[in-house]
Amino acid sequence: MLGLTKRDTILLLVVAALTLFAPFILNPFPEGSAMAQFNAGYPDLMQRFVIFGIFAVGFNILFGLTGYLSFGHAAFLGVGSYSAVWMFKLLSMNVLPAIILAVIVSGLFAVIIGYVSLRRSGIYFSILTLAFAQMSFALAYSVLTPITNGETGLQVYTDDPQYLMGPDSPTVTNLFGLEMRATYTLDLGPWSFDFNAGYYMCALIMLIAVYLSIRIFRSPFGLMLKAVKSNQQRMNFTGLNTRPYTLAAFVISGMYAGLAGGLMASMDPLAGAERMQWTASGEVVLMTILGGAGTLIGPILGAGFIKYFENIFSKINDTVLHQWFAFMPDGLEDFMVFLVHPFIGKGWHLTLGILFMLVVIFLPGGLVEGGQRIAAWVRGRKSAKADTATSKTEPAE
Amino acid sequence: MSILEVKGVNKRFGGLQALGDVNLSVAENTVHAIIGPNGAGKSTLLNCLVGKLIPDTGSVMFDGQSVLGRAPYEINQMGISRVFQTPEIFGDLTVMENMMIPCFAKRDGAFEMNALTSIRSQRDVLEQAEAMLADMNMIDKREMLAASLSRGDKRRLEIGMCLSQQPRLLLLDEPTAGMARADTNNTIDLLKQIKDERDITIAIIEHDMHVVFSLAERITVLAQGTPLVEDTPENIKGHPKVREAYLGESA
Amino acid sequence: MDAIILQILNGLDKGSAYALIALGLTLIFGTLGVVNFAHGALFMIGAFCAVTLNKILTISYVTIDATQKDFLGNPLKVQNTYVESWFGPNLGAAIIDWSVPLAILFSIPVMVLVGFIMERGLIKHFYSRPHADQILVTFGLAIVLQEIIKLFYGANPIPTGAPEIFRGSLDFGVLLGFDPNAIIYPYWRLVYFLFATAIIGGVFAFLQFTTFGMVVRAGMADRETVGLLGINIDRRFTIMFGIAAAVAGLAGVMYAPINSPNYHMGMDFLVLSFVVVVVGGMGSLPGAVLAGFLLGILESFASMNQIKNLLPGIDQIIIYLVAIIILLTRPRGLMGRKGVMEE
Numbered sequence: 001m002l003g004l005t006k007r008d009t010i011l012l013l014v015v016a017a018l019t020l021f022a023p024f025i026l027n028p029f030p031e032g033s034a035m036a037q038f039n040a041g042y043p044d045l046m047q048r049f050v051i052f053g054i055f056a057v058g059f060n061i062l063f064g065l066t067g068y069l070s071f072g073h074a075a076f077l078g079v080g081s082y083s084a085v086w087m088f089k090l091l092s093m094n095v096l097p098a099i100i101l102a103v104i105v106s107g108l109f110a111v112i113i114g115y116v117s118l119r120r121s122g123i124y125f126s127i128l129t130l131a132f133a134q135m136s137f138a139l140a141y142s143v144l145t146p147i148t149n150g151e152t153g154l155q156v157y158t159d160d161p162q163y164l165m166g167p168d169s170p171t172v173t174n175l176f177g178l179e180m181r182a183t184y185t186l187d188l189g190p191w192s193f194d195f196n197a198g199y200y201m202c203a204l205i206m207l208i209a210v211y212l213s214i215r216i217f218r219s220p221f222g223l224m225l226k227a228v229k230s231n232q233q234r235m236n237f238t239g240l241n242t243r244p245y246t247l248a249a250f251v252i253s254g255m256y257a258g259l260a261g262g263l264m265a266s267m268d269p270l271a272g273a274e275r276m277q278w279t280a281s282g283e284v285v286l287m288t289i290l291g292g293a294g295t296l297i298g299p300i301l302g303a304g305f306i307k308y309f310e311n312i313f314s315k316i317n318d319t320v321l322h323q324w325f326a327f328m329p330d331g332l333e334d335f336m337v338f339l340v341h342p343f344i345g346k347g348w349h350l351t352l353g354i355l356f357m358l359v360v361i362f363l364p365g366g367l368v369e370g371g372q373r374i375a376a377w378v379r380g381r382k383s384a385k386a387d388t389a390t391s392k393t394e395p396a397e
Numbered sequence: 398m399s400i401l402e403v404k405g406v407n408k409r410f411g412g413l414q415a416l417g418d419v420n421l422s423v424a425e426n427t428v429h430a431i432i433g434p435n436g437a438g439k440s441t442l443l444n445c446l447v448g449k450l451i452p453d454t455g456s457v458m459f460d461g462q463s464v465l466g467r468a469p470y471e472i473n474q475m476g477i478s479r480v481f482q483t484p485e486i487f488g489d490l491t492v493m494e495n496m497m498i499p500c501f502a503k504r505d506g507a508f509e510m511n512a513l514t515s516i517r518s519q520r521d522v523l524e525q526a527e528a529m530l531a532d533m534n535m536i537d538k539r540e541m542l543a544a545s546l547s548r549g550d551k552r553r554l555e556i557g558m559c560l561s562q563q564p565r566l567l568l569l570d571e572p573t574a575g576m577a578r579a580d581t582n583n584t585i586d587l588l589k590q591i592k593d594e595r596d597i598t599i600a601i602i603e604h605d606m607h608v609v610f611s612l613a614e615r616i617t618v619l620a621q622g623t624p625l626v627e628d629t630p631e632n633i634k635g636h637p638k639v640r641e642a643y644l645g646e647s648a
Numbered sequence: 649m650d651a652i653i654l655q656i657l658n659g660l661d662k663g664s665a666y667a668l669i670a671l672g673l674t675l676i677f678g679t680l681g682v683v684n685f686a687h688g689a690l691f692m693i694g695a696f697c698a699v700t701l702n703k704i705l706t707i708s709y710v711t712i713d714a715t716q717k718d719f720l721g722n723p724l725k726v727q728n729t730y731v732e733s734w735f736g737p738n739l740g741a742a743i744i745d746w747s748v749p750l751a752i753l754f755s756i757p758v759m760v761l762v763g764f765i766m767e768r769g770l771i772k773h774f775y776s777r778p779h780a781d782q783i784l785v786t787f788g789l790a791i792v793l794q795e796i797i798k799l800f801y802g803a804n805p806i807p808t809g810a811p812e813i814f815r816g817s818l819d820f821g822v823l824l825g826f827d828p829n830a831i832i833y834p835y836w837r838l839v840y841f842l843f844a845t846a847i848i849g850g851v852f853a854f855l856q857f858t859t860f861g862m863v864v865r866a867g868m869a870d871r872e873t874v875g876l877l878g879i880n881i882d883r884r885f886t887i888m889f890g891i892a893a894a895v896a897g898l899a900g901v902m903y904a905p906i907n908s909p910n911y912h913m914g915m916d917f918l919v920l921s922f923v924v925v926v927v928g929g930m931g932s933l934p935g936a937v938l939a940g941f942l943l944g945i946l947e948s949f950a951s952m953n954q955i956k957n958l959l960p961g962i963d964q965i966i967i968y969l970v971a972i973i974i975l976l977t978r979p980r981g982l983m984g985r986k987g988v989m990e991e
């Protein structure tokens with residue numbers, strides 16, 4: 001279907017089903033129950049899942065295929081957001097022109113940064129991208145204030161021109177009148193499910209983004225990118241010019257990041273410089289690695305995983321912990337709360353850092369590799385003969 | 398008719414004269430071996446031919462065109478393929494994918510933005526790659542990762558990859574270095590077969606005299622960066638100057 | 649002229665910090681071949697060593713002075729530090745006042761230990777892994793270390809004072825014959841610069857004149873050959889990691905009075921120090937030091953009003969801009985050697 005193999009089609013359909021039914025899947029616990037804190041089916045959180053999914057899928061096209069580790073991809077995210085908000089300020093609150101401009105501007109930006117940075121490889125490339133991103137961040141904060149509104153961040157004001165704004169155009173972000181914040185809540189007994197317009201628009205765009213990424217992975221172009229990662233010397237001595245290949249991958253992944261930035265602004269018409277900081281670039285690296293760099297599904301898994309646990313962990317506090325460990329004797333309960341306390345609430349970053357280290361140390365292939373290992377282990381127990389060879393040669397994507 | 402003309406090439410690294418006034422002419426459709434003791438400048442010369450190094454002076458003409466100042470990929474597209482001392486292949490890719498890449502490079506040139514076509518739809522490339530795998534006797538290994546091949550198979554794959562570009566000149570840099578006897582003999586047989594079946598010129602740098610004398614039609618002896626003699630294998634064998642340069646240093 | 653001297657002086661203290669961190673980064677990179685993104689965290693831990701020692705020295709108990717009343721009419725509660733009661737009020741107060749310099753002694757064993765644990769426990773396993781993996785795992789470690797510090801010390805900067813006698817400023821201009829107040833330079837920054845110079849000199853002397861240093865330098869140049877000579881290079885490299893950690897830590901300790909320690913100071917300095925290393929030339933120790941001071945001074949010049957008016961925002965981006973230009977025109981950096989980190 002759509003020029004994909006059966007396996008890839010199934011993969012795409014699974015992703016489609018998961019995103020389509022996400023409001024159900026992410027809200028498995030009845031409202032008001034003790035487990036409701038593990039629900040994640042809120043519109044803004046679900047939007048973040050898919051938007052960061054797009055960001056990570058795009059990053060994976062560069063890092064996963066070519067092995068070029070960019071530490072500056074947040075710059076494109078920020079550029080996308082700024083462009084989108086400018087469209088809201090100049091035209092109207094319709095998200096379509098905003099998203100289109102976000103992709104175009106971040107693409108152009110990526111051409112410039114990529115052209116310069118890709119003249120070096122390895123750690124030099126990482127540091128060049130880092131330097132560019134930090135420079136963009138510093139500029140957005142200071143000199144470019146007329147464009148970025150400095151520390152306050154760019155937002156839409158009532159006295160903005162908004163040339164395409166009709167008398168009864170919506171004043172919130174919308175797609176030809178469909179408001180992004182519009183939410184239909186379905187109450188089924190004690191359960192409650194939110195269906196949000198903005199989420200479904202982002203989800204649809206993510207599916208297209210994933211589809212395109214699968215096509216790229218399976219194309220001759222994708223093969224060349226993998227070849228760049230594997231052996232540049234052989235590339236050159238096979239009559240292939242690696243520079244345009246890597247630049248194309250860089251620009252494509254920059255455009256994905258810009259798209260994500262544009263969508264972020266479309267859900268909430270704000271853009272701030274902190275979106276460009278290198279810690280934000282680090283986050284997308286983390287998502288990709290955690291899920292499994294170079295695999296099709298990994299980045300989405302990683303983005304979902306990090307955003308989900310960020311939300312859950314940040315919400316848990318000591319009161320909740322005391323409830324959990326209430327079955328223990330008093331002293332032990334306090335001790336357990338004391339032990340767990342540093343990792344929850346504001347300590348989420350600590351948990352994330354540890355998790356990240358563990359993944360890089362023990363599971364360089366990320367969650368996807370973990371799944372494969374478990375699958376191989378189960379199969380191995382059945383057939384008593386673990387065929388590690390096959391699990392290596394067929395990266396299950 | 399010579400396909401490769403090297404004239405008056407000099408190359409210095411700091412105080413070291415790596416190549417001194419090298420003249421070399423390789424005739425079309427022959428096997429030309431370049432031998433010489435360690436440090437004679439063989440690899441430097443090879444690197445000058447493929448664009449990895451640029452000589453300080455002199456000219457390198459391939460088929461009437463200068464290769465100097467061109468990037469390695471451009472020189473390759475002119476029709477020169479190179480086999481490395483340690484096989485340079487795409488270790489993370491399968492054998493079949495390895496073989497497809499040069500086929501794409503031959504068909505589409507140095508860069509082609511075909512990001513939305515599927516590899517499976519590229520029938521011509523698939524057939525070409527499979528045919529070459531069959532020629533190399535590797536069809537049963539097509540789904541293996543190239544990195545997991547044996548040394549001999551890696552070499553075979555690399556030669557196959559170079560051949561599938563249909564180069565006019567194949568450069569081999571010590572193709573049997575570090576190989577067991579059996580693998581060496583297999584490689585000699587493979588190269589003989591290539592020489593017999595294809596319209597191709599082969600230039601080979603080699604240490605192993607067994608390999609050189611089984612394959613070469615002309616031999617150039619390089620010593621201290623300068624060609625000593627150039628002759629047929631028979632004449633080279635008994636040449637006193639060669640014995641002196643060679644045995645004097647390496648024996 | 650006086651303005652130029654002032655800017656050079658202003659650039660020296662930041663430049664010293666860059667140089668010290670970059671020196672450690674280069675030592676680690678040159679010896680172990682590891683790109684250490686957690687090096688900034690070591691600098692931060694050093695600064696928090698100063699904070700910790702200050703806290704320890706000011707641990708106090710409360711006594712009640714019945715002769716005095718507080719404003720509510722209750723007997724006055726007096727905070728007494730143990731240090732003062734042990735060593736007497738004069739010496740005790742002096743010890744507390746000198747807590748930052750004293751923290752040097754305290755921090756060396758701490759930092760060396762942290763360095764050893766890091767190297768043996770984590771970095772060791774990444775020698776043969778790709779540089780990307782090294783960057784990623786040390787990046788994760790940096791996050792963890794910074795969050796741990798945040799957990800114990802909170803998110804706010806903790807002011808940590810220099811000893812009383814260094815708190816003033818030196819009218820440097822008068823010494824050179826300029827008008828009074830033309831070049832005012834705080835004493836502590838001068839101390840920091842001299843301290844940094846001494847440390848840098850010490851590291852170079854150590855590498856130059858000891859057998860240990862000779863082996864390390866040989867190892868940096870050609871690890872395999874040195875390994876073949878039967879010298880246990882790995883153990884020496886572990887020690888080098890400890891030394892590099894101590895250098896970063898000392899840079900942090902002494903920096904505490906200049907910039908109140910906070911948990912993200914490591915990351916802030918790390919990015920810039922990496923840029924410094926690249927500009928200086930990966931693997932070159934003199935390059936790291938030279939580039940550190942150069943960029944510190946350059947940054948200080950860029951923040952002059954005259955230049956800022958001419959090129960707005962230049963102070964924010966000058967270092968990155970220089971790095972980009974250098975990387976593109978001299979890929980090996982100012983003093984880089986051939987073959988380091990080149991594919």
